[in-house]
Every structure is written in C-alpha cells, then in structure tokens.
Amino acid sequence: MRILFVHQNTPGQYKHLVRRFAADPAHQVAFIGKAQRSISGARTVVYRPSREAGAATHPYIHLFEGQILHGQGAVRAGLALQKDGFTPDVICAHPGWGEALFLKDVFPDAKLMLYCEFFYKSDGSDVGFDPERPVTLDARCRIRTKNAALLVGLEAADWGVSPTQWQRRQHPAVFRPRISVVHDGVDTDLCRPDPAATVTLPDGRVLSRADEVVTYVARNLEPYRGFPTFMRAAAELLRRRPNLRILVVGGDEVSYGAPPAEGGTWRERMMAETQPDPARIHFLGKIPYDAFLSVLRVTRAHIYLTYPFVLSWSMLEAMACGAVIVGSDTPPVAEVIEDGRNGLLVDFFDPKAVADRVEEALDDPVGMATVAAAARRTVVERFDLASVCLPAQIRLLEDLHAGRLPLFPAD
Structure with a gap:
C-alpha cells in the first residue's frame, strides 16, 4: 500500500x-x-x-x-x-x-x-x-x-x-x-507508575512520592484548560496544607482563546489575583517528556480542567502513570472518567470544590490507590x-x- x-x-x-x-x-x-x-x-x-x-x-x-x-x-x-x-x-x-x-x-x-x-x-x-x-x-x-x-x-x-x-x-x-x-493511543509501557520517581526543583530540592505533591499540566496556561480555576484552587490548597507543593507544567503562550485583555500572560494575571505562596508553587515551564512523566509519577492528585473541547493527551498519560485525576465534569473528560471509580469529577468553575476534591484525594491514600489502579486499567483497556x-x-x-x-x- x-x-x-x-x-x-x-x-x-x-x-x-x-x-x-x-x-x-x-x-x-x-x-x-x-x-x-x-x-x-x-x-x-x-x-x-x-x-x-x-x-x-x-x-x-x-x-x-x-x-x-x-x-x-x-x-x-x-x-x-x-x-x-x-x-x-x-x-x-x-x-x-x-x-x-x-x-x-x-x-x-x-x-x-x-x-x-x-x-x-x-x-x-x-x-x-x-x-x-x-x-x-x-x-x-x-x-x-x-x-x-x-x-x-x-x-x-x-x-x-x-x-x-x-x-x-x-x-x-x-x-x-x-x-x-x-x-x-497512549504508550502504557512508557507511561506507567514508578514508586521511585523523583523531581528535582530549580532550587535543588528533590520531591518524591513521600512528599505531598499536586500537579497541573497544559501546553499553555490559559482559560481553555481551566488555569484561572486551578490557580484559585491552588492558592486555597496552599493556605490549607502547609506541607503541600504544587508543580505546574506549561508555557505562557496562547494555544486556544486569547491572552488577557489588559496584556501580559495568564500566569502573571492569576499570580497577581490569587497570590499563592511562591515558595511552594513551582512553574516548570515546558519540560522534556521524561521529566514530564516524572512529574506525573510523583503526584498524589493531578488537576485536569478543560472547556468542552479536544481532550488532552496529558490526562490519559497521567492516568496511565497511576495519577488520581481531579477533572472537570465536562465532555469529553466525563467520557473517560467515572466519578469515584477511576477519578474524581468536579465543577469546572468552582475552585473551592476543586480544592475540596484534591484534599479528598490527599487524605485517603488507601481509597485513592484503588482509584489510581482503575485509572490505569481504563487507559490500558481503552487507549493502549x-x-x-x-x-x-x-x-x-x-x-x-x-x-x-x-x-x-x-x-
């Protein structure tokens, strides 16, 4: 042919x-x-x-x-x-x-x-x-x-x-x-859990599964992927949990939609609005794929928010790596995630609800291990x-x- x-x-x-x-x-x-x-x-x-x-x-x-x-x-x-x-x-x-x-x-x-x-x-x-x-x-x-x-x-x-x-x-x-x-398709042999995974921050600190880590990933940090909601939830989570570290992967350009009307980037705008603890929220930018997988492997809860739009590969890759997804109850996310079985669904526009569901994941490691296993099984069975x-x-x-x-x- x-x-x-x-x-x-x-x-x-x-x-x-x-x-x-x-x-x-x-x-x-x-x-x-x-x-x-x-x-x-x-x-x-x-x-x-x-x-x-x-x-x-x-x-x-x-x-x-x-x-x-x-x-x-x-x-x-x-x-x-x-x-x-x-x-x-x-x-x-x-x-x-x-x-x-x-x-x-x-x-x-x-x-x-x-x-x-x-x-x-x-x-x-x-x-x-x-x-x-x-x-x-x-x-x-x-x-x-x-x-x-x-x-x-x-x-x-x-x-x-x-x-x-x-x-x-x-x-x-x-x-x-x-x-x-x-x-x-997702390469589930490559995208798989690794209990020994670590992430080294720019300041030299090394994070692992022993740390309380929450993650967020988007090609670019913008409203289409729920970045404003995420930042409002992140600021709340950092206030509630003194040991929490949040890792953010993504650039400052615009893939979909438009930049802020007043100029600058969405990261700058949301940092000014929410004022999270800058020592515990880490913007990693766009990173190599192996480093990206390490981020997904150390997280205890991965926040994925999106408009009703194209489903990101990153959500399925995170599930394959054994991450617990706190995802927006929007299609096509709800086409993949069944709330409480292989992930947690939440209102796209409700930062407090996002923070609450992340805490639910952080406070129940035994129950979330079952959810994470079901998440990986979903990807292996449907998207391998x-x-x-x-x-x-x-x-x-x-x-x-x-x-x-x-x-x-x-x-």
Missing part, C-alpha cells in the same frame, strides 16, 4: 502510524508538512504557503484564505511527489490548516481519510461555555465561517476518524456515519497504543484501501 500522510506539524497525530508503515518494506510512505523533520523509511516533502492571508481580507474569511494558501502549498508538494513517481492509494490528512482541501484533485483515485479533531460551534461546546467570555453576534458569525475548510474537506473525504465519541458528535450529523472513533489504538488505525486504513466499509459507532 502507498500511503501519504499530511500534517503541517510533522508528524503530528500520525507519529506512531507513519513509523509503523514506514518500517514495513511492503508499504511506500510519504509525508507532506511544514516542519522539516525526517522520518526513517518515508519520503518527506516540506511546503510553504506562497504568502500569508491578506491584512485587508474580511475577518470572517481571513482564516479560510490562509487555509487555501496552505492547501495550495500541499498541492505543490503533492505534484512534486507525483513527478517523482509516488501516487498514493490512501491519504491521511488533518484538515484544520487547509492542507486537505485539494488533495483529491491531485490524486482523484486515492482514498482520503481525515483526522476529524474538532468542528466549531457557537453553542454547545467551547464557545459560550465560560460566562466571563460572552459571545457576540459578530463572534457567532465568524465561528460559523471557521468551518469552511472543514466542510470542503469532509465533502471530499472517503472516511474520517475522531479520537473520542464527543469530538465525533461535534461534526454535522450528515457526516458522522463516515467517522470512526479511534484514539491516537500497541494493543488497541494502533491496530484499529491500521485496520481502518486497510479497510479503506480494500473498499470495505470501516466500522463506525452508532449515535
């Missing part, structure tokens, strides 16, 4: 899948992306948009113009592959940046499978969820047009895959019968990379290539 993967951030969600196929000489693999990263066994072609979206473009379609430019860049890369003798049987593409817009026009006989990560709505998901950030009519109109490239891609696609049931359900009903649910997710992803591609109807869940 000849497979083309397309993702602007090479390799993106295709990391494990592309490596598996590229390592098998029975397959030919190519990758189109913006990032200059080589993949053993695969041809890689880097594209660049010819220009940025115009400053004078109407704001409702500014994103769409940028996506068209990315789509044209992917076309040029596809033509280069075609000229070099590579014509795919199957294309796997993330449509979010526009790269999937025109691939079927370059390779009309190829089967196109999209990574259906998120479909935007002005009601019922992330937008309008936070009362501190009301939605204007202008914003609703702009959000509707954000789906332009996704709709064009979905119309052209032969099939799609979403990582969770909730993310699949965000897509229009007409497309859902052609979207399977298969998660990207080697035994569950990667085989299902491969089966989807093989079914698509063979003309068989892939499996998809009923609504």
